[in-house]
Amino acid sequence: MARYQIILAYDGTDFYGSQRQAKARTVQGELENSLRRIGWTGRSVLLAGRTDTGVHANGQVAVVDFDDWKHSPAELLGALNSQLPRDMAARQVTLGTDTFHPRFDAMTRRYVYRLFFHPVRDPLRERFAWRIWPTLKVEDLREAANSLLGTHDFAAFGTPPRPESTTVRTITRAEWHDHDEELRFTVESEAFLYRMVRRITFLQVAVAQGRLSVQALADLLANRSSGEGIPTGLAPAHGLCLVSVTYPNRE
Numbered sequence: 069m070a071r072y073q074i075i076l077a078y079d080g081t082d083f084y085g086s087q088r089q090a091k092a093r094t095v096q097g098e099l100e101n102s103l104r105r106i107g108w109t110g111r112s113v114l115l116a117g118r119t120d121t122g123v124h125a126n127g128q129v130a131v132v133d134f135d136d137w138k139h140s141p142a143e144l145l146g147a148l149n150s151q152l153p154r155d156m157a158a159r160q161v162t163l164g165t166d167t168f169h170p171r172f173d174a175m176t177r178r179y180v181y182r183l184f185f186h187p188v189r190d191p192l193r194e195r196f197a198w199r200i201w202p203t204l205k206v207e208d209l210r211e212a213a214n215s216l217l218g219t220h221d222f223a224a225f226g227t228p229p230r231p232e233s234t235t236v237r238t239i240t241r242a243e244w245h246d247h248d249e250e251l252r253f254t255v256e257s258e259a260f261l262y263r264m265v266r267r268i269t270f271l272q273v274a275v276a277q278g279r280l281s282v283q284a285l286a287d288l289l290a291n292r293s294s295g296e297g298i299p300t301g302l303a304p305a306h307g308l309c310l311v312s313v314t315y316p317n318r319e
Contacts, residue, residue, distance in 0.1 A: 069135050072144060073164040074099075076128040079155040081195060081306065086119040086128070088112075095119070095128070095156065102151035103132060106144075110134075116170035116313040117177055120263065122305030124196065126159075127178075127312035129170040170313070176240070177260065178312045181253040181269045181303060197250060198307035200273065206244050206251055208276035213242040213253070215282055216268060220289040224298075225268055226261025235261060269303035 076099070084092035088100070100113055116129035137144060145161040152158065182197035184190075190199060216239050223235040241256035253269055271288075274280040279299050288298060 069133050069166070070137060071131060071133050071164045071166055071168060072137075072141060073162050073168065073170070074130040074132065074148070074158050075160040076130055077126045077157045077159050078124065078128070079195075080119060080122050080124040082155060083121065085121045085123075086115055086117075086125075095125075096130075098153055098156055099130060102148060102153075102156075105151045106147045107136070108132065108134060114170050116174055117260075117310060118262070119310055120266070120305050120308075123308045123310070124306075125310040128310055129174075129313045131164060131168060131170045168315075173315050174258070174313050175316060176256050176258055176312075176314045177310065178241070178254065178256045178314075179260075179265045180309050180311050181255070181265065182250050182307050182309070183253075183273070183303075184250045195306060196309070198304050204251070204273065204276040206246065209244045209251065209253070209272050211282055212272040212275040212285055213244055215286045215289065216242045216255075216272075221291055222261055222264055222268075222289070223291070224288050224295060225271075226264030228261055237261065237264070263302055265308060266302040266305065269307075270301050271299065273303065274299045 078095055082093065083095050086095040088094050088096040096113060096115060103113070110133055114131040119125055119128070141161040141163055145158055148158045183200055184193060184197050185200055185203040187201045193199070219236060219238040221235055222237050228235050237257050237259060239255060239257045241254060243254050245252050245254070255265055271280060271285055275282055275285060284298065288295070
């Protein structure tokens with residue numbers, strides 16, 4: 069048996085999330101169907117992380133075990149891409165160790181959220197970015213982002229994978245940058261709660277819009293707030309992309 073690590077990219081628009089579901093189109097389901105068409109007989113692939121309906125990826129990591137693949141990783145890459153749907157692609161295939169697990173071995177996960185400012189809808193750009201109007205000041209967003217850095221209890225920002233799991237997370241990077249007439253928020257942590265990135269993005273935008281103070285955001289992080297008066301909602305899924313997952317001794 070050989071274990072292969074696959075780096076995936078996908079346009080999440082027409083997927084009902086990443087995890088396999090019996091009656092919905094998902095990333096895992098399409099990947100497994102494509103692998104079966106080239107001879108894979110396994111039961112399930114492993115993914116580094118869960119992405120919501122509509123969320124994109126350029127660096128999702130999948131692992132698949134092949135009992136009888138007698139070709140190179142490069143040939144597996146070509147064969148898999150010949151079967152994947154048009155809104156998915158395998159970017160790289162490498163051999164992994166027998167014990168490698170894409171989720172539990174991950175050191176960091178990095179997401180990028182894209183937004184742009186325009187008074188009129190832009191259907192092409194809005195597939196991958198959140199349109200906001202009026203314009204926000206990047207300085208306000210950066211001030212809000214700075215309050216997120218470090219270790220906090222993010223119970224007010226998302227839900228854990230299991231009810232008994234901790235909601236404490238450490239954010240090691242939270243930065244806003246100008247990029248080709250867009251603002252991009254890059255956030256990095258060992259792990260995130262369910263919908264946490266979309267929630268913190270939404271609240272940073274609320275700060276920049278004057279609907280929430282940086283102090284109120286800090287109080288929420290420190291569990292000094294009841295949540296009363298805090299804007300509810302999530303940033304739209306289509307602006308979010310999982311861009312990379314890192315592992316020990318790997319770039």
